[in-house]
Amino acid sequence: MDIILLNDPAADGSERPRVFSHAGVAALEKLIAWMGEDRTPFDLYAYLPADEDERRAALVALGTRLRDFPGAAYLIVPTPELTPELFASLEQHEVVNVILLATGEPLVREAEALRNVRAHLDRTPDSALAFGAWVEDRDGSDNFKRARLYLRAGISPEVITAPPIARTRRESAAVIPPELLEGVATCSLFASALTIDAYGEVRLCPRDDGGSVVLGNLFTSTPEELVTVKGTQTRGIGGYSACGTCDQRARFTWPERKSLRIEQLLASGAHRGGLADDPFARLSVIAHRDLTSAGEDAVASDLAAFEERLKAWSESMKELDPQPGQ
């Protein structure tokens, strides 16, 4: 499960602890260490903080402290904010992976910022910086022009044109897939990424930043709790207000990486959240009678049913746990 760290574009000046603070980075380290224990790869995406102190803390964290895990850390930078000063900081702190975020600014401004990228890459051929880009998926011709701008700037040729976590919201007439509403399937962004806002609160997804649903807090919840509580909301995905205005519905798939531990915690949470019976969480389907005083037929029947359940369990574990005993 990937981790997405949001920023707070309009700092509220409150005293709430921030993710990019002493305590916040320590909590992130614990979360990342826990997620990395089963060696399932995952990535970390962090929006560039607006506040100067937090920005420096984020660069230090991404460049040094938050590197020891089976995946990559990406810093998401709105393209116009990529100034020469920021380049210098990125190089200094050895933040390698940068995703440029097209913000809907006029193409002229984006072109100018992208020229800085080109100039920096030309000036420092040994730079380890690697740029990707998320160009918002829009209807209209600007989209194509925008993508071409990024390609010409020397950004990775695999410019993603449908970023699921662009920060703007738009009204859209797209229909929510029925399987989302029935809770049988879930939004892949919700299921495959843990979204944490600037204050450590876990959100449904980046579009729900500032919304009313809080799924836990990085500072006060254990990693297990963060994932399990997230699972409890599985049934509601598709019905939240953030879902109603999401213009990415059913038009993208966030990469999914299987982790047995994460899957089981989500399933447990989903069961608690009232989803259809999860046979791995409910015990009432299992007979609790004293078999030593049951008749022969009852014993035989229970043993046969037990054997079937054992096989079903073993089969279900093969996909989730391909290397058992590790």
Add this chain to the structure above:
Amino acid sequence: MRVSIETPVFKGGWLIPCIESVLRQTSADWELSLVWDGGDALSKSILERVETLGHPRVRVWYTENQGIANARRFLTERSRGEWILPLDDDDILTPDAVEKFLAAAARKPWSGIIRARRTFIDEGGSHVAMKEWFPFEPRHFLHGMITDPYNHCQPYLIRRSAYDKTLGWEGFDDFHYAGEDCDIFLKIEEVAPVELLDEVLYRYRINPLRASNELGPAAAHEMWRRLVDRSIARIGLPLRRRNDIQPFAYDRHEPHANATKASIDFVIPFFESDEEELPYAFRRPSAFMRPAHIRLTPRDDVRQRLERGDVDRIDVAVLATPQVRGELAAELLDDDGAVVSSATAAVEPAMNVTKFVKLPFTRTGERDVPLTLRLTFRPAPGNRTELRLYAIDSNLMMRLFRRRPGHSRAQLERCLASLRRHGIEDDAIHVVEKRQSSAANRNEGFRRTTKPFVCFLDDDVELTSDAADILLRELLESPADLATPKILDVHGRIYCADPFFDMLLKPVPKGLGQPDDGAYDYVSDVPWLPTTMLLIRREVFHATGGFDEEYVGSQMEDVDFVLRARQRGFRCRYVGTAAIVHFNQQRNDCFDENFARFVEKWSALPALFETVKPRMGHETARHH
């Protein structure tokens, strides 16, 4: 897999839901080990089906009947997890038991056992509203021994590394080898603490076939009596149980009434370094001194007058923050302002902790004259442009060192010579010279000892009085279990007297820097003691498991050890009628990290930090 769930199997009646409660855990971090202990055919039949599955997470063995304790031992010897979770064959785990136990283990890595709560179910699996018949609270101790051994039950998670330090699962053969669970609590508690987790993680099935039903109350009481008596003997406590029903009370006797200092083994951890620390201002702040911050920016400098400039290294205390990176530059200036020597050192980011930046100087000739230290800070590009230093009473917090090959060994020889001068034989002195933490060296040193009393001594201490005799007499007469004398610095001023905890839980001494005019020449009960010179009864070490080797370097592990002893009801005495001299060669600066661990471990037990109240019939302070 970090958790080994272990189930000795004897009855098959409710074995299926027992096994399935494990398969349905929310956490995948477990293995299940089952041994058929010569029980009924039904249980064997169920296990055969499990075995046929051939899943690597679930393993099955078959043995002749050997009793519950031996069956548990069999499983623990073959399981692999870092933690052990015993599960009875007719009970079930809640679906999140492994998940919650592991979360608690991550929060309290020092635990030997983590005990959670249980609820009750009937033969059909329905909840039974029944009050728990065993207490769920911290265990109680008197004179080092537990008074309420029945204060335990399932579920509990055992740390394997703690288990491996004990004799393992044992039961009483005349009780079908039962009593093993109460016994393992007693044994583990001698090496690591029992922590409580206030969550229900287990469902205990009330049914007529439970083995515990066969024992009956009389047998249970007999078992508990035997277990505490066995523990008293194992630890070597000078106690006799006074009553038959819990809470147990104990009479204490003194088996060493005629002991002399010949009954003491001395353990000295030695860490060689070729440098001498020079006197400078305050060696460390006392409880009531709060350092001021001094901001050092590129536009200015900070100066500190040094009474003598023959230093080879100066360690400057700075506040390391995530934003600050750069170079701290230092110059030693003579009275004309000329630079005599210079040094630079990198300042690295850290998470808001006090760090000592080491500035190495090149000595040019003898500089045993006053000099001025000038500090400037050159931040790295893009960093915050100020560095915070600490000062107390207008003196920078620093430590000054001079290279002196063989200095620390000379300190050790002085310590040893003072011991010999006071009649301590060489075979009673155990110097542990290994490049490891003081805790590890002391634990290793203890293992070399045999006498009924052990004195831990720092290598930079000199006995100037018959402190060992006086401390021993105090242990015998009070009676007490741990004792420390008054500690003086090389100038004869107080370094540590009558220690206590301040409001922030920091261990602090009284009298720091004051003249030794007799104001602290008394004896009192105290909440902690330093290991500069610490005399203990041997059984204190056996009852507590020794020093926690997770502490880095040489700070806070002594306070932790003494709190463990006090938690078990041992008595700590400050003996101001004896004194030693401490030359204070501190060799690490990991106080912040060690203190953070200490607070995490102990802050939930505030009673241990209070000033010790006087006992009935004893004075709090006895002046001589």
